[in-house]
Amino acid sequence: MSDAHDVLFKTLADPTRRALFERLCREGEQTVGSLTAGAGVSQPAVSKHLGVLKQAGLVQDRQQGRQAHYSPRPGALVPLLDWTSEMAGFWERRFDDLEDLLKRMDQ
Amino acid sequence: MSDAHDVLFKTLADPTRRALFERLCREGEQTVGSLTAGAGVSQPAVSKHLGVLKQAGLVQDRQQGRQAHYSPRPGALVPLLDWTSEMAGFWERRFDDLEDLLKRMDQ
DNA sequence: CTGACTCATAACCAATGAGTAATATATTTA
DNA sequence: TAAATATATTACTCATTGGTTATGAGTCAG
Structure with missing residues (x-):
């Protein structure tokens, strides 16, 4: 039941964590x-x-001596981008349908 | 401290709510x-x-008799789309920088 | 007017989770 | 080897929240 979207949204919902x-995205x-x-x-x-x-696949770590270096994982945000676009797309499509309907009614 | 991103992520983090x-996006x-x-x-x-x-601005409602009709609010996902693109963009930029560096080193 | 229906609110409970201090583990330095 | 440093883990507390049942408020039908 707990898909990728769930993990991503839950992980990014906390402001400290986000x-x-x-910071990792901006500064590397x-x-x-x-x-x-x-x-x-x-x-x-x-x-x-x-x-x-890390568990959510949003960052990766690299051990060097007693320090742990963390960096953002490219591509981890793709499912989130896809989901958001898809949801926005549904509305868009319905909006187009509505416009089509109005146009047809206008004739 | 609690900005728009916070509200959006927190609201969409719950699977039932999401x-x-x-459903509202898909079916209207x-x-x-x-x-x-x-x-x-x-x-x-x-x-x-x-x-x-509704509080998060993701849906709106319309009362009709004893029924409440809910529908998705267009544009509500824009901040989410922006944030995700921005974060992905930071990595992109750094990747380009790295490529540039490698190219310059290659000469 | 009364009863059925739709939805929202209230009061409560259990689980989750973010924070802390204290401690363990591992690595570097003196 | 001993002390200092960097990070992870443990054990705990406290607030938040998603769920429930019960009930209230408003609307329609008989």
């Missing part, structure tokens, strides 16, 4: 320490959020 | 009764979800 993901790969500075929460909280983001 | 919105305007049939939950639950969707 902010972390945004960063360590947990760097991300913790600026996030308004503790280091364990950041670690947990990164774990959730 | 399913209701999807429907009454609460019609929506309750098929949603796996009680009528009050559906009403509450519709209230949240």
Whole structure:
């Protein structure tokens, strides 16, 4: 029952977590320490959020010594983009139908 | 602190609620009764979800006698589409930069 | 007017989840 | 080896929320 959309929406619904993901998208790969500075929460909280983001396939990590470098995973947002476009598309189509109907009635 | 993206993601994060919105997008305007049939939950639950969707600007309602007709609100998904495109765009840009760098190194 | 019908609201319960402090693990440095 | 550093994990608390049943408010039919 719990499809890809579910995981994506749930993961991005939390503002702290979404902010972390945004920073990674804007600024590229960063360590947990760097991300913790600026996030308004503790280091364990950041670690947990990164774990959730990783589980959702939104980020990947690379271990280097005692530091963990996280970066956004390209393509992870595609299902979200698809879903949104599809939903918007349904309305568009119905709007076209309505316009067609009105045009036909206008004749 | 709680911006439009927050409301949209939080609202769409619940699968039951997202399913209701999807049905409205696919099939167009429907009454609460019609929506309750098929949603796996009680009528009050559906009403509450519709209230949240309405609060988020994702749907609108129209009263007709004792029935409430709900329909998706066009344009409500635009901020979501924008955000997703923007995030995907950041990676794109960085990817281009990387390619440029590799090309320059190749010379 | 009365009873049936449609939907919203109220009151409550159980589960989820985001946060914390404390601690464990692993790596670098002195 | 011992201390310091970087991150993950554990155990816990607290607020939020999605679900329920019961009921209220409004509308239509007999």
